Amino acid sequence: MILDILTYPNSELHKTSKPVQKFDKTLHTLLNNMAATMYDAEGIGLAAPQVGQKIRVFVIDITTEEDEERKLYEFINPKLSQGSGSITFEEGCLSVPGFTEEVKRKEQIKVNYMDRFGKSKKIEAEGLLAVAIQHENDHLDGILFIEKLSILKRRMAKKKLAKGIKL
Numbered sequence: 001m002i003l004d005i006l007t008y009p010n011s012e013l014h015k016t017s018k019p020v021q022k023f024d025k026t027l028h029t030l031l032n033n034m035a036a037t038m039y040d041a042e043g044i045g046l047a048a049p050q051v052g053q054k055i056r057v058f059v060i061d062i063t064t065e066e067d068e069e070r071k072l073y074e075f076i077n078p079k080l081s082q083g084s085g086s087i088t089f090e091e092g093c094l095s096v097p098g099f100t101e102e103v104k105r106k107e108q109i110k111v112n113y114m115d116r117f118g119k120s121k122k123i124e125a126e127g128l129l130a131v132a133i134q135h136e137n138d139h140l141d142g143i144l145f146i147e148k149l150s151i152l153k154r155r156m157a158k159k160k161l162a163k164g165i166k167l
């Protein structure tokens with residue numbers, strides 16, 4: 001099932017999400033629907049609060065047409081640590097359609113998380129995957145990428161978004 005994606009400026013996007021407690025059918029259905037919604041919207045990442053569920057869950061698929069196989073990541077209750085280096089990437093967001101801007105983040109991160117069965121996992125990520133994880137993890141704390149911009153760029157972004165002008 002394709003879910004509706006909340007878009008800026010919706011105050012629900014600025015709320016903090018709660019950890020997942022039950023790794024049941026309801027969670028699995030949500031994860032499946034989130035992946036379907038992300039692929040349908042041609043996104044590379046989607047967090048549960050973007051579809052109105054304030055729980056600490058997100059999905060990522062950064063594979064391109066050149067890749068042999070598709071890789072869907074499911075992150076539940078993630079904890080990011082040991083960031084190093086920095087990377088600037090032109091980001092967008094399914095909740096801020098039509099707008100992109102450069103954001104500076106950690107180039108390498110370590111992530112402890114759970115899979116859909118509640119099993120603890122660990123991953124070291126760099127480059128685009130690291131950017132995507134940090135972007136999606138911010139959604140769980142109610143933070144949109146426009147909040148990461150320099151004061152000036154952020155003011156310009158909000159002005160443009162308020163007017164509905166697409167960049």
Ligand code: QAP
Binds near residue numbers: 091132135
């Ligand atoms: C987050 O973003 C992200 O404006 C995922 O018209 C961003 O999937 C991860 C999208 C940058 C890593 C690097 C945005 C689709 C999708 C739009 C997205 C649009 C159509 C954004």
Ligand code: CO
Binds near residue numbers: 092094095135136139
């Ligand atoms: Co986003």
